[in-house]
Amino acid sequence: MVPLINFFFINSIKRGHQVSQVLLQYTVHTLSLSLKLKMVQQGQGRGSAMLATVLVSLLVVQLEVAQAATYTVGGAGGWTFNVVGWTNGKQFKAGDVLVFKYSPAIHNVVAVNQAGYKACLTPRGAKVYKTGKDQIKLSKGPNFFICNFTGHCEGGMKIAVTAM
Numbered sequence: 001m002v003p004l005i006n007f008f009f010i011n012s013i014k015r016g017h018q019v020s021q022v023l024l025q026y027t028v029h030t031l032s033l034s035l036k037l038k039m040v041q042q043g044q045g046r047g048s049a050m051l052a053t054v055l056v057s058l059l060v061v062q063l064e065v066a067q068a069a070t071y072t073v074g075g076a077g078g079w080t081f082n083v084v085g086w087t088n089g090k091q092f093k094a095g096d097v098l099v100f101k102y103s104p105a106i107h108n109v110v111a112v113n114q115a116g117y118k119a120c121l122t123p124r125g126a127k128v129y130k131t132g133k134d135q136i137k138l139s140k141g142p143n144f145f146i147c148n149f150t151g152h153c154e155g156g157m158k159i160a161v162t163a164m
């Protein structure tokens, strides 16, 4: 039981879930375990206990699927130069939220297309974010963001994120 819960925690935290969401899942898990225990104690037999396990597991899986994760781009360092490798090894889903934290006096976030990402150019009409704490929801497929202050994108201030 303990290894299972540990696995559960580590997995959720890896996915970038907020602590509150992890705690919610933990509660559901704990409930399922006590439910099983109760059924066995009441002599309702292995069959119903197993059914309860399956049902609660399904509920947990559904919660997992429905939940959007929130990521702070660049981690503790925030949205800055050389953040381009931050996406390595991460999996993103449509609806996940990226939080860009930076000083708006010296940086911004511009949603661009693939060509803009590659060439560090801002396409006409591109959406510019400049609050210093922008929350951007990922859409399914590729998402590209650059800082368009002169030279910053070239300095690795760009990310490409593919959301499943």
Ligand SMILES: *[C@@H]1O[C@H](CO)[C@@H](O)[C@H](O)[C@H]1NC(C)=O
Pocket (backbone or CB within 6 Å): 110, 122, 123, 124, 125, 126, 128, 148, 149, 150
């Ligand atoms: C950044 O993009 C905005 C919006 O297209 C544009 O007005 C601005 O001139 C760009 N800044 C630079 C340094 O290219």
Ligand SMILES: [Cu+2]
Pocket (backbone or CB within 6 Å): 106, 107, 108, 147, 148, 149, 152, 153, 157
């Ligand atoms: Cu910048």
